[in-house]
Amino acid sequence: xxxxEAKALVKMFKxxxxxxxxxxxxxxxxxxxxxxxxxxxxxASTIMEKLNVGAPTISHHLKELVNAxxxxxxxxxxxxxxxxxxxAMKRLxxxxxx
Amino acid sequence: xxxxEAKALVKMFKxxxxxxxxxxxxxxxxxxxxxxxxxxxxxASTIMEKLNVGAPTISHHLKELVNAxxxxxxxxxxxxxxxxxxxAMKRLxxxxxx
DNA sequence: AAAACAATTCGATACTTGTCGAATTTTAGC
DNA sequence: GCTAAAATTCGACAAGTATCGAATTGTTTT
Numbered sequence: 001x002x003x004x005e006a007k008a009l010v011k012m013f014k015x016x017x018x019x020x021x022x023x024x025x026x027x028x029x030x031x032x033x034x035x036x037x038x039x040x041x042x043x044a045s046t047i048m049e050k051l052n053v054g055a056p057t058i059s060h061h062l063k064e065l066v067n068a069x070x071x072x073x074x075x076x077x078x079x080x081x082x083x084x085x086x087x088a089m090k091r092l093x094x095x096x097x098x
Numbered sequence: 099x100x101x102x103e104a105k106a107l108v109k110m111f112k113x114x115x116x117x118x119x120x121x122x123x124x125x126x127x128x129x130x131x132x133x134x135x136x137x138x139x140x141x142a143s144t145i146m147e148k149l150n151v152g153a154p155t156i157s158h159h160l161k162e163l164v165n166a167x168x169x170x171x172x173x174x175x176x177x178x179x180x181x182x183x184x185x186a187m188k189r190l191x192x193x194x195x196x
Numbered sequence: 197a198a199a200a201c202a203a204t205t206c207g208a209t210a211c212t213t214g215t216c217g218a219a220t221t222t223t224a225g226c
Numbered sequence: 227g228c229t230a231a232a233a234t235t236c237g238a239c240a241a242g243t244a245t246c247g248a249a250t251t252g253t254t255t256t
Contacts, residue, residue: 176252
């Protein structure tokens with residue numbers, strides 16, 4: 001395995017290696033799946049209520065997920081919407097398919 | 099997702115979230131794949147030469163991989179053999195298959 | 197039994213990081 | 227413009243952890 005690829009994987013795993021961030025990621029994942037029916041839902045505001053942490057912490061965690069390229073975010077006016085990055089899912093899926 | 103399942107996943111991700119441990123895991127993974135031809139190879143001794151860390155550190159990292167149920171170990175006399183846990187691979191594969 | 201080798205345990209240390217409060221920025225609605 | 231709401235930035239602190247050296251345990255070999 002190339003060093004570059006290993007680094008990318010480490011970054012992703014690290015991003016998912018904390019309870020709050022994993023939950024954050026799963027929420028976004030499930031929201032994405034449910035996004036067929038309704039419009040995409042926002043986050044920091046919506047999810048902050050589910051997780052028991054403050055806004056600064058959510059912001060920090062989201063940035064790490066983005067930095068690991070697990071999700072991407074988009075500003076929609078006052079809100080911030082999040083989407084799972086399909087590339088990342090595929091990449092990780094392949095890694096564990098042996 | 100159940101809390102118990104989330105905790106297990108976090109443990110696995112944390113175990114893979116460090117460069118040396120990921121490399122360790124990948125080495126074991128590749129060794130397992132190559133184990134059809136030859137006999138299973140041992141580790142701390144063999145792998146320690148590839149990774150640039152001391153024996154105590156390897157021992158510590160291996161314990162974490164075992165604790166996360168990503169691998170299992172078996173004593174073979176003086177040596178310690180490692181095998182990837184297929185259950186874990188499947189579990190993680192499913193998680194990213196969406 | 198003695199020496200050599202593989203691995204583990206134990207403490208200590210340096211570094212990383214999750215969280216918060218306070219202050220700041222950005223956008224919406226009045 | 228002013229106020230409220232959503233999100234970000236900043237600084238600080240507590241907790242966790244990767245690594246090492248030294249000492250220890252267990253096993254093989256001579």
